[in-house]
Amino acid sequence: MAKSKDRIDAGIKKENKNPNRFKGGVSQIKMGNNDVLFILLGATGDLTKRKLLPAIYHLVNDHKIAHFAIIGVARSPISVGEMLAASKPFVKEINAHTWKKLEAASYYLSLDFYHQNDYHHLKKIADDARSKHHLSGNTVFYFSTLPDHFETITKNIHNSGLAEGKGWSRLVYEKPFGSDLASARRINKSIARFFTEEQVFRIDHYLGKDIVGNLALLRFTNRALEPLWNRNHIESVQILFLESLGIEGRGNFYDKYGALKDVVQNHMLQLLALTAMEAPRQLTGHYIRDEKAKVLNNIIVHNVVRGQYDGYLQEKGVSEHSSTETFTAVHLEVNNKRWKGVPFYLKAGKKLDKKETSIHLRLKSVPCLLPENCPTDSNHITIKIEPHSSFALELFARVPGKTLEIIPMTMEFSQPIFTLKSAEAYEILLEEVIKGEQSLFVRNDEIEQSWKIMEAIEKIKTKVYTYAPGSKGPQELKLLEKEHIKWRG
Numbered sequence: 025m026a027k028s029k030d031r032i033d034a035g036i037k038k039e040n041k042n043p044n045r046f047k048g049g050v051s052q053i054k055m056g057n058n059d060v061l062f063i064l065l066g067a068t069g070d071l072t073k074r075k076l077l078p079a080i081y082h083l084v085n086d087h088k089i090a091h092f093a094i095i096g097v098a099r100s101p102i103s104v105g106e107m108l109a110a111s112k113p114f115v116k117e118i119n120a121h122t123w124k125k126l127e128a129a130s131y132y133l134s135l136d137f138y139h140q141n142d143y144h145h146l147k148k149i150a151d152d153a154r155s156k157h158h159l160s161g162n163t164v165f166y167f168s169t170l171p172d173h174f175e176t177i178t179k180n181i182h183n184s185g186l187a188e189g190k191g192w193s194r195l196v197y198e199k200p201f202g203s204d205l206a207s208a209r210r211i212n213k214s215i216a217r218f219f220t221e222e223q224v225f226r227i228d229h230y231l232g233k234d235i236v237g238n239l240a241l242l243r244f245t246n247r248a249l250e251p252l253w254n255r256n257h258i259e260s261v262q263i264l265f266l267e268s269l270g271i272e273g274r275g276n277f278y279d280k281y282g283a284l285k286d287v288v289q290n291h292m293l294q295l296l297a298l299t300a301m302e303a304p305r306q307l308t309g310h311y312i313r314d315e316k317a318k319v320l321n322n323i324i325v326h327n328v329v330r331g332q333y334d335g336y337l338q339e340k341g342v343s344e345h346s347s348t349e350t351f352t353a354v355h356l357e358v359n360n361k362r363w364k365g366v367p368f369y370l371k372a373g374k375k376l377d378k379k380e381t382s383i384h385l386r387l388k389s390v391p392c393l394l395p396e397n398c399p400t401d402s403n404h405i406t407i408k409i410e411p412h413s414s415f416a417l418e419l420f421a422r423v424p425g426k427t428l429e430i431i432p433m434t435m436e437f438s439q440p441i442f443t444l445k446s447a448e449a450y451e452i453l454l455e456e457v458i459k460g461e462q463s464l465f466v467r468n469d470e471i472e473q474s475w476k477i478m479e480a481i482e483k484i485k486t487k488v489y490t491y492a493p494g495s496k497g498p499q500e501l502k503l504l505e506k507e508h509i510k511w512r513g
């Protein structure tokens with residue numbers, strides 16, 4: 025049976041206690057876990073070619089998996105050579121020997137997610153590949169496709185017996201997980217009919233980024249930071265997800281989702297949860313997910329501004345009178361002892377003046393003892409995630425040669441410190457799936473809670489204001505500024 029909790033739990037409980045868990049992908053995968061069959065559901069898609077196949081290539085090249093096979097499936101009648109060729113330009117520094125290994129262990133099957141019979145063909149290919157490549161039965165099913173298909177594929181995998189037999193079976197679901205609370209609940213329910221939560225890995229690829237994994241470590245291993253990390257010292261928190269690109273031909277997808285569902289519901293609420301959570305009992309596995317879930321359960325929505333860039337309605341795949349937001353700014357509050365009264369501002373948008381993902385904690389001001397020229401702002405702690413990761417502390421210091429004049433001075437630790445081995449997020453995430461370690465993945469209750477927050481935001485009916493491409497967003501962003509916010513980007 026696929027729902028074999030004992031078999032699955034045995035490996036996981038041991039690994040959740042691994043104290044090295046947050047080191048982000050440089051460890052060796054344990055023996056017994058180093059063979060795996062990847063079944064990529066949606067193998068002709070953008071994600072498979074850009075991220076998944078390159079990530080598997082690097083796991084093989086870095087000797088993180090010894091024995092493997094890949095079966096790609098989608099409807100298009102392509103060859104396995106075409107599937108691999110599409111991905112080759114996205115692999116960094118190809119080693120010819122590793123690429124040959126990949127070619128020798130890859131298969132493609134034209135399959136329709138909705139045709140039960142196709143899964144029997146897939147099972148035959150999977151069984152043959154397991155035997156040919158000396159695989160023990162461990163299988164990763166990667167759902168690299170839209171959430172509309174998740175329930176059907178899950179049921180068909182179960183009914184065809186693909187997840188039965190020796191070894192473990194783990195199911196990886198891409199984001200977005202559903203399109204609203206009702207659909208997320210429905211998908212969770214249908215997964216739970218056939219598989220245990222320990223077999224389920226819901227992707228938020230931001231959690232695979234080194235600097236994001238580092239956030240909890242920075243907070244909870246440094247005495248210099250943790251005492252400041254609360255309402256007594258922090259005046260406000262900003263989380264920015266700014267993109268200079270537009271929707272890049274993804275109009276059909278984007279127009280149904282918009283900025284709130286595309287990035288706020290997942291990446292930004294996960295960053296908020298990691299920033300605001302209490303210290304977990306241990307910086308591992310389900311302890312972190314418990315604390316993140318508590319934050320998401322305590323969010324109050326105060327205000328929202330929505331925008332749409334000028335020219336969006338002319339994009340391919342966008343409906344003529346679409347009111348989908350390509351920009352949003354949201355004011356939230358975490359209603360607990362640590363954060364009560366501290367505004368959390370989230371700002372996200374397409375076609376803005378720059379690309380940046382970052383978290384900014386603005387500290388409260390100290391009483392100014394200078395006779396004049398007191399600073400108009402206060403200290404900041406900044407964590408930058410993209411385009412370059414860094415951790416910075418902004419302090420005031422004397423202007424050289426001037427007795428009583430001060431300027432802000434930034435102490436910044438940048439990328440090399442955080443990413444000694446800069447594995448791509450998807451490589452780290454696949455490695456964690458193979459280990460059975462779930463803390464970089466989103467639990468069923470976290471997903472449902474974040475969709476509840478989306479519902480609360482959607483209840484606030486506001487206009488969608490137009491903004492100029494290349495700008496900082498709509499002028500009406502001022503509607504939030506009455507709350508004294510100074511945007512950091």
Ligand SMILES: NC(=O)c1ccc[n+]([C@@H]2O[C@H](COP(=O)([O-])OP(=O)(O)OC[C@H]3O[C@@H](n4cnc5c(N)ncnc54)[C@H](OP(=O)(O)O)[C@@H]3O)[C@@H](O)[C@H]2O)c1
Pocket residue numbers: 065066067068069070071072074075097098099100135136137138167168169170171198199200229
């Ligand atoms: N692209 C990225 O960089 C990225 C980043 C983060 C998250 N994601 C998420 O990952 C998921 C996949 O994204 P994507 O960009 O790869 O999408 P995509 O390019 O539209 O690919 C979807 C895949 O699903 C297959 N498919 C659709 N209907 C099918 C059916 N009935 N039977 C069998 N196969 C079917 C398509 O193949 P055929 O048409 O050949 O059947 C294609 O291989 C999405 O949920 C997306 O939001 C993508």
